[in-house]
Amino acid sequence: MTDAVWVAGVGMTSFGRHPQTSLRALGRVAGLDALTDAASEPAEIGAVYCGSALSLLLQGEGAPGQAIGWELGIRGVPVFNVANACASGATALHLAWRDLAAGLHDCVLVIGVDKALMPKGSVLKVGAADPEVRLGEIFPATFALVAQQHMRRFGTTPAQMAEISVKNHRHGSLNPLAQFNQLLTRQEVLDSMMVADPLTLYSCCPNSDGAAALVLRRQRRGPRDLVLAASVLSSGQYDNPRDFTRWECEIAAAKAAYALAGTGPAGLDVVEVHDAFTICEIVHYEGLGLCAPGAGGALAERGATALGGRVPVNPSGGLLARGHPPGASGVAQVVEIATQLRGEAGARQVPNARVGLAQIMGGSQAGDTQACAVHILRTY
Amino acid sequence: MTDAVWVAGVGMTSFGRHPQTSLRALGRVAGLDALTDAASEPAEIGAVYCGSALSLLLQGEGAPGQAIGWELGIRGVPVFNVANACASGATALHLAWRDLAAGLHDCVLVIGVDKALMPKGSVLKVGAADPEVRLGEIFPATFALVAQQHMRRFGTTPAQMAEISVKNHRHGSLNPLAQFNQLLTRQEVLDSMMVADPLTLYSCCPNSDGAAALVLRRQRRGPRDLVLAASVLSSGQYDNPRDFTRWECEIAAAKAAYALAGTGPAGLDVVEVHDAFTICEIVHYEGLGLCAPGAGGALAERGATALGGRVPVNPSGGLLARGHPPGASGVAQVVEIATQLRGEAGARQVPNARVGLAQIMGGSQAGDTQACAVHILRTY
Numbered sequence: 001m002t003d004a005v006w007v008a009g010v011g012m013t014s015f016g017r018h019p020q021t022s023l024r025a026l027g028r029v030a031g032l033d034a035l036t037d038a039a040s041e042p043a044e045i046g047a048v049y050c051g052s053a054l055s056l057l058l059q060g061e062g063a064p065g066q067a068i069g070w071e072l073g074i075r076g077v078p079v080f081n082v083a084n085a086c087a088s089g090a091t092a093l094h095l096a097w098r099d100l101a102a103g104l105h106d107c108v109l110v111i112g113v114d115k116a117l118m119p120k121g122s123v124l125k126v127g128a129a130d131p132e133v134r135l136g137e138i139f140p141a142t143f144a145l146v147a148q149q150h151m152r153r154f155g156t157t158p159a160q161m162a163e164i165s166v167k168n169h170r171h172g173s174l175n176p177l178a179q180f181n182q183l184l185t186r187q188e189v190l191d192s193m194m195v196a197d198p199l200t201l202y203s204c205c206p207n208s209d210g211a212a213a214l215v216l217r218r219q220r221r222g223p224r225d226l227v228l229a230a231s232v233l234s235s236g237q238y239d240n241p242r243d244f245t246r247w248e249c250e251i252a253a254a255k256a257a258y259a260l261a262g263t264g265p266a267g268l269d270v271v272e273v274h275d276a277f278t279i280c281e282i283v284h285y286e287g288l289g290l291c292a293p294g295a296g297g298a299l300a301e302r303g304a305t306a307l308g309g310r311v312p313v314n315p316s317g318g319l320l321a322r323g324h325p326p327g328a329s330g331v332a333q334v335v336e337i338a339t340q341l342r343g344e345a346g347a348r349q350v351p352n353a354r355v356g357l358a359q360i361m362g363g364s365q366a367g368d369t370q371a372c373a374v375h376i377l378r379t380y
Numbered sequence: 381m382t383d384a385v386w387v388a389g390v391g392m393t394s395f396g397r398h399p400q401t402s403l404r405a406l407g408r409v410a411g412l413d414a415l416t417d418a419a420s421e422p423a424e425i426g427a428v429y430c431g432s433a434l435s436l437l438l439q440g441e442g443a444p445g446q447a448i449g450w451e452l453g454i455r456g457v458p459v460f461n462v463a464n465a466c467a468s469g470a471t472a473l474h475l476a477w478r479d480l481a482a483g484l485h486d487c488v489l490v491i492g493v494d495k496a497l498m499p500k501g502s503v504l505k506v507g508a509a510d511p512e513v514r515l516g517e518i519f520p521a522t523f524a525l526v527a528q529q530h531m532r533r534f535g536t537t538p539a540q541m542a543e544i545s546v547k548n549h550r551h552g553s554l555n556p557l558a559q560f561n562q563l564l565t566r567q568e569v570l571d572s573m574m575v576a577d578p579l580t581l582y583s584c585c586p587n588s589d590g591a592a593a594l595v596l597r598r599q600r601r602g603p604r605d606l607v608l609a610a611s612v613l614s615s616g617q618y619d620n621p622r623d624f625t626r627w628e629c630e631i632a633a634a635k636a637a638y639a640l641a642g643t644g645p646a647g648l649d650v651v652e653v654h655d656a657f658t659i660c661e662i663v664h665y666e667g668l669g670l671c672a673p674g675a676g677g678a679l680a681e682r683g684a685t686a687l688g689g690r691v692p693v694n695p696s697g698g699l700l701a702r703g704h705p706p707g708a709s710g711v712a713q714v715v716e717i718a719t720q721l722r723g724e725a726g727a728r729q730v731p732n733a734r735v736g737l738a739q740i741m742g743g744s745q746a747g748d749t750q751a752c753a754v755h756i757l758r759t760y
């Protein structure tokens with residue numbers, strides 16, 4: 001097992017509003033949690049991989065990894081600050097996995113962090129380099145197009161999409177670190193303010209502040225250590241810009257990850273996906289092979305992906321309820337999967353979970369800046 | 381030589397003002413140059429490593445690597461967007477070196493890019509997370525403190541520091557891609573507007589627009605290919621905040637790089653260092669072991685580091701004259717070293733150059749966000 005990479009420690013802050021806490025302080029809390037959880041000392045850490053999408057733009061923090069490393073007493077080692085939009089944290093994890101698998105380090109720290117809460121009415125200056133974005137195709141508009149096409153092509157309904165939000169808020173109500181803990185009804189989701197037809201307010205994830213962290217090792221040291229069985233990062237193929245109902249890069253990443261882990265969609269006990277908007281989760285069901293193309297809405301509607309269902313998806317509450325600090329979400333997903341596989345998820349525990357998958361994307365559907373990361377963990 | 385990493389192709393735009401050219405277009409120009417130079421097709425590229433410090437902050441471009449890859453016809457492969465302040469491009473190169481040395485890819489593209497020119501009078505919102513920066517310790521102030529301490533401790537003079545700018549502008553006048561091509565006298569440097577005592581306007585590098593690119597391979601394919609003999613990235617030790625005249629992380633990185641390359645300062649034929657301010661180049665002479673601690677000012681004064689001297693430093697013109705798009709500079713340094721080792725540097729050619737070193741830092745001297753990258757190239 002010398003080539004195995006182990007998830008030895010996990011940590012995260014609550015996600016939500018942290019107006020009085022700096023970005024580096026959030027990172028310190030999550031990092032210290034992960035170090036403590038792994039029974040690791042700062043001196044053991046051979047490199048730091050820090051994913052943050054917005055730290056410089058919104059916080060004036062150009063090298064968050066060093067700042068957080070300094071707070072944790074980690075000195076002198078290589079620090080990689082990585083950005084890949086919403087996949088920033090997962091990209092940092094993928095780089096860490098590469099270096100451990102190659103034997104370049106024995107133990108590393110992965111941090112995902114962002115403070116993304118902004119004054120009401122302000123629009124994030126992301127993707128402003130794209131003419132389409134400047135003309136109005138910001139994220140909700142992009143994913144409304146995805147939803148419209150999915151509805152037209154496959155008969156997916158607003159009620160099915162709303163079910164994603166209902167489920168994830170129910171899950172979030174069981175997660176003490178989630179941003180939102182209240183339950184929503186399907187009607188409340190459908191009746192909330194229209195953002196971009198058919199996506200209503202409760203169909204969209206929030207911007208959030210928060211951090212998550214992982215300690216990875218090349219050697220198993222404790223009984224709670226988990227195998228990081230697959231780590232794949234892909235970018236867009238850009239070859240089907242008129243088909244918004246599938247992401248080629250996700251399908252490719254999932255296929256590669258299943259091959260690496262020696263499993264497939266039927267072998268998954270628990271899944272975290274990138275539900276930035278309700279429609280996204282449905283598209284990801286299909287991209288990951290949890291159901292046939294076009295069948296994602298029905299899968300959600302019959303409860304197969306809820307806690308207690310065939311394959312629970314986003315037991316953490318997902319981006320919709322746990323919240324979405326872009327740089328942190330990809331790491332937080334893996335924290336959730338690890339917590340589930342350890343059997344430490346409390347009220348939202350998936351019974352006997354042994355294999356879990358986390359999927360996240362960066363960039364827009366129409367744009368040329370897509371990234372997709374897929375990670376698979378399993379118990380030893 | 382299976383573990384060797386080869387620099388197979390180099391490319392860069394001119395540095396300076398490119399108001400009508402987008403960031404991704406700059407990256408495309410440099411990338412296409414490098415691909416052509418390496419006789420490489422986009423389909424050969426297994427991964428893209430893109431260093432940019434300011435792309436999202438100033439250009440609204442959150443995933444520049446994907447955008448540039450798309451422009452170049454590179455699809456589906458992992459793309460890493462890396463930030464490490466002024467060391468962003470060099471950090472991207474270091475990641476690429478890791479993955480090639482580990483055998484994860486056979487051929488990759490490294491891009492460094494930024495558009496950093498800003499409206500007159502505006503101050504870059506970098507490091508604003510540090511209270512010291514908010515209180516006024518922006519970069520010129522930080523390095524003025526370095527200069528003051530170096531003067532007091534070692535007797536370094538303003539005239540010696542000015543000589544750095546005179547030399548680098550002379551070198552820049554021989555580089556068709558440099559931002560500044562005019563010669564400066566020592567008196568002109570000393571008499572230019574005071575920015576932060578003793579650093580005058582011509583003691584400070586400009587903000588610039590530009591891109592640079594490298595194609596790296598695991599196999600030597602052409603007679604102009606060069607060995608990337610060492611690649612080291614370190615971060616701050618943070619243990620001597622009251623001694624501003626040396627960077628522990630630079631000393632550590634240089635030592636590790638010399639060991640990897642099996643050489644030392646006496647074995648270097650040509651060097652590029654991070655002369656963001658004149659005093660920086662002097663400190664780097666000492667950190668890299670080109671002279672004893674404190675002797676950097678005298679080394680410059682006697683012309684040892686000028687073209688024609690014992691070990692020419694910054695034959696490209698350095699940041700002071702070539703210009704400084706932060707994400708691009710670390711890659712552009714390696715482009716210059718490669719050009720010199722190939723004997724293709726024209727009027728600024730260092731005769732018989734066989735071994736060259738590039739050094740760059742990120743973050744501030746006083747702060748907790750330091751990074752230092754050192755790369756050594758040699759002819760085969």
